[in-house]
Amino acid sequence: MSADLLAALRAAVGPAQVLTHDAPGADLSAWEQDWRKRAHGRALAVVRPGSTAEVAAVVRACAATGTAIVPQGGNTGLVVGSVPDDTGTQVLLSLSRLNAVRALDAANLTLTVEAGCVLQNLQDIAEKAGFLFPLSLAAEGSCTIGGNLATNAGGTQVLRYGNARDLCLGLEVVTAQGEVWHGLTGLRKDNTGYDLRDLFIGSEGTLGIITAATLKLYPLPAAQLTAWAAVPTLDAAVALLGLAHQHLGAGLTGFEVMGQFALGLVARHMPQLRVPLWQDSPYCVLLENSDSESEEHARGQFERLLETAFEQGWVSDAVVAESLAQAHGLWHIRESIPLAQAEEGLNIKHDISIPVSSIPAFCAETDALLQREIPGVRLVNFGHLGDGNLHYNVQAPAGADAKKFLNGQETRVNTLVFDAVARYHGSISAEHGVGSLKADHLPHYKDPVALGLMRAIKQALDPQHLMNPGRVLSP
Amino acid sequence: MSADLLAALRAAVGPAQVLTHDAPGADLSAWEQDWRKRAHGRALAVVRPGSTAEVAAVVRACAATGTAIVPQGGNTGLVVGSVPDDTGTQVLLSLSRLNAVRALDAANLTLTVEAGCVLQNLQDIAEKAGFLFPLSLAAEGSCTIGGNLATNAGGTQVLRYGNARDLCLGLEVVTAQGEVWHGLTGLRKDNTGYDLRDLFIGSEGTLGIITAATLKLYPLPAAQLTAWAAVPTLDAAVALLGLAHQHLGAGLTGFEVMGQFALGLVARHMPQLRVPLWQDSPYCVLLENSDSESEEHARGQFERLLETAFEQGWVSDAVVAESLAQAHGLWHIRESIPLAQAEEGLNIKHDISIPVSSIPAFCAETDALLQREIPGVRLVNFGHLGDGNLHYNVQAPAGADAKKFLNGQETRVNTLVFDAVARYHGSISAEHGVGSLKADHLPHYKDPVALGLMRAIKQALDPQHLMNPGRVLSP
Numbered sequence: 001m002s003a004d005l006l007a008a009l010r011a012a013v014g015p016a017q018v019l020t021h022d023a024p025g026a027d028l029s030a031w032e033q034d035w036r037k038r039a040h041g042r043a044l045a046v047v048r049p050g051s052t053a054e055v056a057a058v059v060r061a062c063a064a065t066g067t068a069i070v071p072q073g074g075n076t077g078l079v080v081g082s083v084p085d086d087t088g089t090q091v092l093l094s095l096s097r098l099n100a101v102r103a104l105d106a107a108n109l110t111l112t113v114e115a116g117c118v119l120q121n122l123q124d125i126a127e128k129a130g131f132l133f134p135l136s137l138a139a140e141g142s143c144t145i146g147g148n149l150a151t152n153a154g155g156t157q158v159l160r161y162g163n164a165r166d167l168c169l170g171l172e173v174v175t176a177q178g179e180v181w182h183g184l185t186g187l188r189k190d191n192t193g194y195d196l197r198d199l200f201i202g203s204e205g206t207l208g209i210i211t212a213a214t215l216k217l218y219p220l221p222a223a224q225l226t227a228w229a230a231v232p233t234l235d236a237a238v239a240l241l242g243l244a245h246q247h248l249g250a251g252l253t254g255f256e257v258m259g260q261f262a263l264g265l266v267a268r269h270m271p272q273l274r275v276p277l278w279q280d281s282p283y284c285v286l287l288e289n290s291d292s293e294s295e296e297h298a299r300g301q302f303e304r305l306l307e308t309a310f311e312q313g314w315v316s317d318a319v320v321a322e323s324l325a326q327a328h329g330l331w332h333i334r335e336s337i338p339l340a341q342a343e344e345g346l347n348i349k350h351d352i353s354i355p356v357s358s359i360p361a362f363c364a365e366t367d368a369l370l371q372r373e374i375p376g377v378r379l380v381n382f383g384h385l386g387d388g389n390l391h392y393n394v395q396a397p398a399g400a401d402a403k404k405f406l407n408g409q410e411t412r413v414n415t416l417v418f419d420a421v422a423r424y425h426g427s428i429s430a431e432h433g434v435g436s437l438k439a440d441h442l443p444h445y446k447d448p449v450a451l452g453l454m455r456a457i458k459q460a461l462d463p464q465h466l467m468n469p470g471r472v473l474s475p
Numbered sequence: 476m477s478a479d480l481l482a483a484l485r486a487a488v489g490p491a492q493v494l495t496h497d498a499p500g501a502d503l504s505a506w507e508q509d510w511r512k513r514a515h516g517r518a519l520a521v522v523r524p525g526s527t528a529e530v531a532a533v534v535r536a537c538a539a540t541g542t543a544i545v546p547q548g549g550n551t552g553l554v555v556g557s558v559p560d561d562t563g564t565q566v567l568l569s570l571s572r573l574n575a576v577r578a579l580d581a582a583n584l585t586l587t588v589e590a591g592c593v594l595q596n597l598q599d600i601a602e603k604a605g606f607l608f609p610l611s612l613a614a615e616g617s618c619t620i621g622g623n624l625a626t627n628a629g630g631t632q633v634l635r636y637g638n639a640r641d642l643c644l645g646l647e648v649v650t651a652q653g654e655v656w657h658g659l660t661g662l663r664k665d666n667t668g669y670d671l672r673d674l675f676i677g678s679e680g681t682l683g684i685i686t687a688a689t690l691k692l693y694p695l696p697a698a699q700l701t702a703w704a705a706v707p708t709l710d711a712a713v714a715l716l717g718l719a720h721q722h723l724g725a726g727l728t729g730f731e732v733m734g735q736f737a738l739g740l741v742a743r744h745m746p747q748l749r750v751p752l753w754q755d756s757p758y759c760v761l762l763e764n765s766d767s768e769s770e771e772h773a774r775g776q777f778e779r780l781l782e783t784a785f786e787q788g789w790v791s792d793a794v795v796a797e798s799l800a801q802a803h804g805l806w807h808i809r810e811s812i813p814l815a816q817a818e819e820g821l822n823i824k825h826d827i828s829i830p831v832s833s834i835p836a837f838c839a840e841t842d843a844l845l846q847r848e849i850p851g852v853r854l855v856n857f858g859h860l861g862d863g864n865l866h867y868n869v870q871a872p873a874g875a876d877a878k879k880f881l882n883g884q885e886t887r888v889n890t891l892v893f894d895a896v897a898r899y900h901g902s903i904s905a906e907h908g909v910g911s912l913k914a915d916h917l918p919h920y921k922d923p924v925a926l927g928l929m930r931a932i933k934q935a936l937d938p939q940h941l942m943n944p945g946r947v948l949s950p
Contacts, residue, residue: 105830105832106717107714107716107831108830108831108833108863109720109831151666152666152670154666159663160725165670165673166637166641175924175928179924180924181922181924181925181928182922182924183925185900186830187828187829187900187901188634188862188863188864189633189859189862189863189864189905189906190828190902191627191629191902191904191905191906191908191909192913192917192920192921193909193917193925193926193929194674194677194678194682194928194929194933194947195627195640195670195677195678196928196929198670198673199673199932201670202666202668202669202670203670207669218720219720219724221724241582242582245694246694246767247767248767249694249725249726249765249767250635250725250726251724251725290724291724292721292726293776301768353663353665355580355583355585355661356582356583356584357580357581357582384664387663387664388583388663388664389663389664425660425661425662426662427660427662427667428667429665429666429667430662430664430665430666433666434666434668438667442667445667446667447656447657447658449655449656450656450658450668450671452654453656453669453671453936454668454669454671456935456936457669457932457936458669459935460934460935461932472668472669473668
């Protein structure tokens with residue numbers, strides 16, 4: 001069986017693009033280990049097709065032999081969704097060679113690309129043509145657009161431009177039967193049937209394989225200005241967000257919140273970064289204003305906004321970046337929190353969302369709950385407040401053994417946090433997806449009717465359950 | 476059977492809310508006839524539930540007896556999608572009594588409402604609270620948000636805010652089995668599984684019944700300014716659109732194009748409207764600039780934009796509205812085209828979309844083709860150029876019998892236009908949906924793999940095929 005399959009795969013993509021463990025010196029760990037090193041599987045083979053037709057041929061070969069397929073882009077996911085299990089029976093389908101830019105249509109504001117294109121390359125291609133492709137996230141240097149779409153990636157500009165789903169107009173998909181859906185439309189309006197595009201987006205490779213996409217481009221802003229403000233409470237941060245929406249309209253492209261402990265970790269472990277305003281305030285906020293006119297105009301808007309916020313008592317102190325370098329510096333502080341946290345030791349990560357209006361109450365309640373349950377526990381709370389998305393991470397008490405803490409408390413902490421999220425009508429996975437890591441949680445936290453609909457769709461589109469099995473829906 | 480069903484329906488919603496033809500003086504034509512008077516069906520009963528639980532009970536009663544359900548909102552659809560067929564066997568489920576506003580969350584920028592709310596009421600509620608709900612279309616005085624979502628309605632502000640789909644964060648849905656999916660999330664990020672929301676949106680009631688929705692609100696713009704420009708060619712209109720994106724960024728909330736013949740009809744049939752600039756130019760464009768700052772600022776932006784456009788030769792003449800009344804007047808001209816066209820006589824309507832970059836070539840080719848095939852035919856071409864959506868309507872030659880023209884030529888004209896749309900990778904239904912009117916066209920113009928996926932999903936979620944049968948997918 002497996003020999004027949006390997007022969008069929010080699011015929012489909014060429015022998016050089018089928019990697020197996022029995023080759024001399026073979027090391028497939030780059031494909032078999034996930035980004036956070038939480039799982040190390042073993043693939044039957046790593047297959048690297050170079051065209052959509054080859055992807056379809058691989059899927060047909062697997063379907064014919066009942067072989068499971070795990071699609072993989074840049075393998076930077078955070079929920080163990082793109083590595084094979086440890087049975088040695090799954091085919092790892094890497095999309096990385098499918099990386100052509102098929103078209104840039106300036107008048108239509110669209111960019112059509114293959115799944116394996118690295119996100120940062122697409123940002124660069126857009127910018128060189130005078131446009132913005134606004135998807136932006138920490139892994140952009142190695143993640144691929146196919147993976148971004150398969151997981152409906154979020155990032156820092158969701159507030160203005162939406163998630164990956166909102167940035168995509170059309171898809172090309174290889175179905176579980178190995179057929180090709182040619183849905184690469186560049187249309188902004190198309191009401192000819194069910195929204196298959198958005199069904200495949202965010203399905204984490206469990207319904208089919210995205211091989212190409214038509215993406216939206218935006219005009220490049222004339223200026224981007226960044227401000228950093230100390231706020232006295234989370235309520236004040238939420239009020240400031242509302243004011244920023246009013247004053248800046250669609251110019252508001254970033255609104256990040258950072259707790260004092262999180263910023264303290266950056267200050268401690270990366271003293272060269274010079275974190276501003278964090279010492280006297282429980283939270284700081286980073287705001288970004290993207291302006292279609294000029295830097296001067298953006299600065300004037302920021303000044304009026306911050307003046308009003310001071311008067312209202314929602315901001316206690318603030319700085320506006322004087323240069324692009326300073327702006328990058330402020331963003332760099334925000335983006336360094338995960339690393340600073342890692343320096344401090346292992347911790348329990350959450351990627352949750354809550355309606356913005358409930359975030360202050362959620363944090364007050366959950367902070368207190370965790371303190372009560374685990375005295376001395378430290379909360380590294382930061383995130384995209386503008387979209388209600390918090391990375392509400394839990395660090396061992398000072399001086400405690402972090403590994404022991406993680407082993408002993410992770411399940412309990414997850415339950416405490418997820419139950420609180422449920423009470424506030426939030427989501428236990430805002431932007432990272434479900435993968436294997438959270439698949440077992442869904443039956444507990446997801447509406448049962450929604451789960452039933454999801455299972456019915458999975459059964460309809462992938463009746464053999466060969467597409468990334470065990471991800472999203474547990475078996 | 477039918478007596479049992481009627482008893483069950485009466486038990487579900489109360490006898491007063493089950494209307495049948497055998498009641499003395501019964502006239503159900505308001506529910507049985509479509510907006511454009513293209514079809515008049517006969518319902519077994521019109522059922523008007525007052526709560527989501529009642530909707531679910533109605534669906535269960537119908538499912539138990541194998542009775543088809545046709546859901547209806549404001550019954551303003553343009554593709555015969557919400558009236559019963561003429562067999563007298565279908566239950567017409569009116570959502571109009573489900574019209575409560577459940578919540579307005581200002582800090583979260585969300586509005587949660589029931590399906591039967593009239594669109595204009597929601598616009599007003601949002602505005603009174605200081606926000607914008609941007610969905611806007613001709614039928615807004617009587618269409619309902621449930622229908623808007625079921626058909627993924629478009630309208631005039633899609634360019635900036637997207638279609639109905641893009642304005643919705645969460646849904647409450649009664650499934651074909653009569654279960655309730657409680658998906659009324661107000662979250663902007665939620666990656667916990669398949670995108671059921673977007674699957675139900677645009678499915679035209681064929682997969683389940685939307686009973687409530689959580690909608691996005693936006694800050695109210697401080698000023699909205701409207702300009703009217705004569706352009707020498709469609710190429711110039713497309714170039715002006717690109718320039719407007721650059722200059723106005725997200726401030727560009729409207730970009731409508733109107734052909735000379737369309738404007739001439741308004742000038743002839745509604746002389747009181749005083750159409751500007753149309754006589755010396757093949758096309759005029761209406762631009763709207765929504766500004767978060769001030770009218771003065773918006774005016775300055777418009778002036779710079781139009782100055783550049785003049786220099787480039789993309790605009791030959793332009794006026795900027797001096798007052799809100801003038802702005803409304805310009806929009807009123809645009810919105811009067813369908814009526815002026817009706818005054819001129821019956822015509823063949825199309826609601827197509829094409830990648831913006833291809834619109835000039837599409838129009839040149841298709842105009843010439845139709846002229847060749849049907850000498851003297853007149854083209855009422857107008858639409859939302861910003862989203863590539865044209866209402867490319869075909870009027871009988873001057874002096875010809877319009878009714879005879881329609882009867883004799885509609886199929887042929889549709890084929891000519893739809894084939895041209897297909898050559899340019901466009902859509903034969905941009906914003907109106909499929910309904911019954913275009914269901915037979917889909918197998919010819921839609922990707923066969925996409926159609927297969929749609930049929931598999933329909934079968935999975937509505938295996939009895941009782942939900943709005945014959946719509947979207949022909950039997």
